[in-house]
Amino acid sequence: xxxxxxxxxxxxxxxxxxxxxxxxxxxxxxxxxxxxxxxxxxxxxxxxxxxxxxxxxxxxxxxxxxxxxxxxxxxxxxxxxxxxxxxxxxxxxxxxxxxxxxxxxxxxxxxxxxxxxxxxxxxxxxxxxxxxxxxxxxxxxxxxxxxxxxxxxxxxxxxxxxxxxxxxxxxxxxxxxxxxxxxxxxxxxxxxxxxxxxxxxxxxxxxxxxxxxxxxxxxxxxxxxxxxxxxxxxxxxxxxxxxxxxxxxxxxxxxxxxxxxxxxxxxxxxxxxxxxxxxxxxxxxxxxxxxxxxxxxxxxxxxxxxxxxxxxxxxxxxxxxxxxxxxxxxxxxxxxxxxx
Numbered sequence: 655x656x657x658x659x660x661x662x663x664x665x666x667x668x669x670x671x672x673x674x675x676x677x678x679x680x681x682x683x684x685x686x687x688x689x690x691x692x693x694x695x696x697x698x699x700x701x702x703x704x705x706x707x708x709x710x711x712x713x714x715x716x717x718x719x720x721x722x723x724x725x726x727x728x729x730x731x732x733x734x735x736x737x738x739x740x741x742x743x744x745x746x747x748x749x750x751x752x753x754x755x756x757x758x759x760x761x762x763x764x765x766x767x768x769x770x771x772x773x774x775x776x777x778x779x780x781x782x783x784x785x786x787x788x789x790x791x792x793x794x795x796x797x798x799x800x801x802x803x804x805x806x807x808x809x810x811x812x813x814x815x816x817x818x819x820x821x822x823x824x825x826x827x828x829x830x831x832x833x834x835x836x837x838x839x840x841x842x843x844x845x846x847x848x849x850x851x852x853x854x855x856x857x858x859x860x861x862x863x864x865x866x867x868x869x870x871x872x873x874x875x876x877x878x879x880x881x882x883x884x885x886x887x888x889x890x891x892x893x894x895x896x897x898x899x900x901x902x903x904x905x906x907x908x909x910x911x912x913x914x915x916x917x918x919x920x921x922x923x924x925x926x927x928x929x930x931x932x933x934x935x936x937x938x939x940x941x942x943x944x945x946x947x948x949x950x951x952x953x954x955x956x957x958x959x960x961x962x963x964x965x966x967x968x969x970x971x972x973x974x975x976x977x978x979x980x981x982x983x984x985x986x987x988x989x990x991x992x993x994x
Contacts, residue, residue: 655686655749657950659706661720662694662727662759666780666792667931668939670714670721672754675943677711684951689746694755695762696727699738703746715936718929728762740769750950754778756790760958761975767956774949775958775971776942780926782829783978786969787960791942794934796823796926797833803922804838807870815867817859817909817917821902823926824874828981830926831874832989840870843989844877844905847981851883852905856912858993863915873905884908898923941966 657680661669673690680686688706691697704722714721729735743751750772753763756779767773777784780796800822811818820840822830828845835843841862844850859869875896879886886904888896899921910917931939942959945966949957957968 655684655950656689656747657686657947658689658691658698658703658743658746658748658751659722660691660694660698660751660753660755661722661724661778662753662755662762663724663779664726664756664927665719665724666778666927667718667795667929668791668935669719669724669754669778670711670717671931671936671939672776672778672791672943673706673721674711674714675940676752676947677706678708679944679947681708684947686947689748690722693723693725694727694759695729695735695739696725697722698742698751699727699729699732699735701742701745716930718931726758728758730762730765736765736769739766740771743771750774750955752776752946752950754791756781757784757975757978760784760971763971764975767971772950772955773971774946774954775974776946777958777960777974780830781824781827783827783980784974785977785979786958786974788963789938789961791935791939792927792931793829794938795929795932796830797837798932799926799929800830800834800922801837803920803925804834804840804870804872807920808839811868811870815916817869817871817906817913817915819871819873819902819906819909819917819919821873821875821899821919821921823922825876825896826978828874828877831872831877832981832985835872836989836992838870838872840872841993842869842871843993844871844873845981845986845989846874846876846878847986849878849880851880852908852912853883856909859909859915860913863913869915871905871909873902875901877901877905
């Protein structure tokens with residue numbers, strides 16, 4: 655069989671580990687040929703591809719980024735692109751296409767599947783917001799990076815008696831902010847799931863500084879204030895991404911003026927996406943890749959690999975792309991219970 659694979663959306667650590675696992679499993683277990691499409695769905699639409707082999711993927715397990723390149727191109731948003739995608743898959747005799755992406759890239763596969771293409775999804779995103787899976791490829795590495803940054807900020811904040819605001823990624827969900835904030839011992843965490851009152855945040859920090867001389871505030875880039883408490887609207891780019899540093903700087907300046915504390919802002923930005931994947935991400939990526947190839951040969955279509963406890967299972971693509979996974983109330987409670 656001829657299998658296709660693409661990586662779409664934002665890059666993250668672990669993508670190359672997925673590609674490697676797919677190629678090794680497909681070649682070694684089934685004698686398949688694997689075709690990689692460059693730059694996500696755009697490569698499929700334009701027929702930009704390369705044959706992948708065990709030799710060409712042997713040294714990529716621990717490398718960041720994606721050897722296939724990526725983009726935020728969605729065929730449905732470009733005239734005639736869906737037809738071109740279907741034509742490419744037919745011309746290349748692709749028996750099944752493995753789509754490695756977040757909610758946007760996976761969601762873009764639905765019209766293609768509706769045209770009869772056989773698709774298998776593999777979830778990846780540092781935001782960890784893909785539905786139906788406990789973890790997505792890339793999240794563990796990004797969480798480790800963000801937590802280490804909060805750890806490092808602690809020492810300089812305490813040394814200089816400063817209020818430090820650390821902005822992490824997370825457009826619509828706060829998995830990184832809550833995870834890194836709790837694991838790094840932050841004193842306030844602002845996540846998109848719970849709009850914040852800047853006046854209440856300032857008051858809690860003033861109270862804290864009666865006994866401690868420094869504080870750490872972790873804020874997700876998509877955090878928003880309670881309506882009427884702060885005049886702020888997220889600044890979005892052409893693809894819907896939020897401008898890095900916007901909410902972080904506004905929170906820092908407001909808290910500085912309301913508390914009188916010396917403050918600094920740290921914006922982690924794309925640092926969270928880069929570098930070598932952690933062992934946990936390499937393992938998850940490899941398990942997803944092997945499971946996806948097995949699923950193809952078991953006759954699966956229109957499904958996504960998902961982590962459920964210690965097991966890999968498959969869920970419907972339609973259900974997995976019907977929304978985004980928010981931080982549960984229980985974890986938000988943990989964050990509040992340990993703060994300030």
